[in-house]
Amino acid sequence: MTLRVHPAAEAELTAAAQWYEVRRSGLGERFLVEAADAFAAIERQPRRFATARYRTTREIRKRLLEHFPYSIIYEIKANECLIVAVSHAGRRPVYWRQRVK
Numbered sequence: 001m002t003l004r005v006h007p008a009a010e011a012e013l014t015a016a017a018q019w020y021e022v023r024r025s026g027l028g029e030r031f032l033v034e035a036a037d038a039f040a041a042i043e044r045q046p047r048r049f050a051t052a053r054y055r056t057t058r059e060i061r062k063r064l065l066e067h068f069p070y071s072i073i074y075e076i077k078a079n080e081c082l083i084v085a086v087s088h089a090g091r092r093p094v095y096w097r098q099r100v101k
Contacts, residue, residue: 002080003043006099009073012086016070031068035086038063038072046074046081054094060084075100 005013013035021028042049042063052060052073059076073085073096085096 001043001046001076003039003083004080005039005083006085008096008099009083009085016068016086016088020068031065031070034065034067035070035072038065039083042072042074042081042083046076054097056097056100058100060100062087064089 013032017028017032017035019028020031046061049061049063052062054060061074061076063072063074065071069089071085071087071089072083073087075082075084082100084099087093087096
């Protein structure tokens with residue numbers, strides 16, 4: 001299955017990595033490595049992770065990062081997974097829903 005990243009999710013990923021890097025040198029890189037590992041796991045086994053609690057007929061799932069308070073929100077489509085958001089766990093829980101309409 002092909003993996004594609006929504007431009008807004010890409011921007012969220014970059015912003016979070018920059019924020020962590022400012023806090024401590026090398027932490028932004030660790031965040032990006034963990035996110036890349038999550039993307040690879042999603043690409044390999046997209047149905048392995050929990051469904052997102054969001055009422056829709058679409059297949060929306062999330063992969064939690066292990067060491068950072070972020071979730072990778074994605075939609076499984078016929079022949080691709082679309083990364084919809086790189087969402088901070090403590091902020092606006094379903095702000096990304098307009099991206100899957």
